[in-house]
Amino acid sequence: MSSYNFSEPSQTSRETSGAGKAARYEMAGLSSSLGLPERYFLTREKGDQAYRFLEGHLGQIPERRALILSFPPEQVVDASFADEFVIRLGEKLVAGEFGERTALLEGLTEDSIHNLEAVIRLRRTKLVFLLVDPEGGWRHAGPLEPSLSEALVLTASRGTITAPELARDLRLALNTANNRLKRLHALRLLWREHEVSEKGLRYIYHFWEWLGGDDNNVDNKVSNSGEVRDQEGKHG
């Protein structure tokens, strides 16, 4: 599985209004709230409780932002918890129930990733999750066709992209480029905004951000009360 690192924020002249600031949720706190030992995420019941707890939080962050689910080191995540929490979250995201938002998974061990991918495979779902690290590296878990992976990597390296740009860079037909970006958006691996010009409606696709940048130099943290605050305690 390939990993990517784009720690240098890409330069773009487009405005991304209100976008980019990710919110981080420390999963160690959630496991404690669920009555589990700190790095253990076990059983279907707890996964269900975790999902119900977090769905409210995810809905509170502004659209076009990601919620980083940050797992503690050496966590143990069983398949039942992963199915009830992560997979279910992914299904709801893809179904559009959370609008233009996504969840990024941070800090998962190889074993937890293995479990997650096993669940994805056995459930025959097409879900794909972005696995991120604090240094800007990322990879994906779940089945992603090579053509979509190629488009995703290119978009991540640029930060933003349009169908004509993708078509030009990868020498694709415009329709093909358009379809690939739409599919990546449908998987919640990209978010998009639109422009209306004399040429008509045009979509601009963005890779999710989770690092500090020029207009994104604090991490927003989701408190147990459900409020979204930045590191200085101000509302985001």
Added chain:
Amino acid sequence: MGDVEALHALVDGRRPAERFVLDMRRVGFVKPYGVVALFLAARRLAGLSGRRVELANVDHQVRSYLERMDLFEVGGDWVAPAEGLDAGWDRNPQTPNLLELTAIEGPQDVVTAITRAERVFSRWLDVPDLNGLLRVLSELCANVHQHSGDPLGCVMIQKYEEGASGRTIVCVAVGDLGCGVRASLAARHGEIGREPLDYLHAAMAGRTSRESGRGGLGLRLVEEVAKGAGGRLWLRSETAAVLGRASGESRSHRGLRHAPGTQVAVDLRSPFPS
């Protein structure tokens, strides 16, 4: 498995009696699946007599083993050695070889079993193998408390050295006297087949009894891990059983002596093949 089937044959169809005594003179060795089977058999027989089952003529080493496995501790309401328990039993709490017989009454017990198993087996299992073991344990224990309806299901794990090969085998055994796989699936899906074996196959194929429709992954995951670890999975419920081996061979058994609930044995070989 053959010796356990003999135990099921002894118990099946037993009528109520004043007391039951199991003569253990021909038992020279017991594995986790056997301990679980003994525990469940004792519960069944004690239910018929209203008294604890006595184990007579128990070989000294077997008795020590059963005591070490906490059979008489966890199963104290249903089974005891005929000669009484040794006083001052000195257990080594640090042994890295086993997880004693552990009751699974609810989700918290699943968590406890896993955290204990991780602590015990992390001393000598490499991380991928340990993860495989914990996955098996988690899924099997969850099945007990979520689907069986039996508040007294149990689990046990032990590792052995495999003869001349020097490889290690980790044996996981789980059992309950609950409703069994057929009743669990039939409650949601209606009639899938005509006999318990049909329901075992459905369970192995991923059918779930959950109202939400989610689930049905556990046994498939367990089978994956078992086969990937060069081992095997034995799933038994009522009068049927399925055996899956790492070689890919799968064997079905029907017409076994009736044993209520579900019993599972998983053998994993370490180091697990990568």
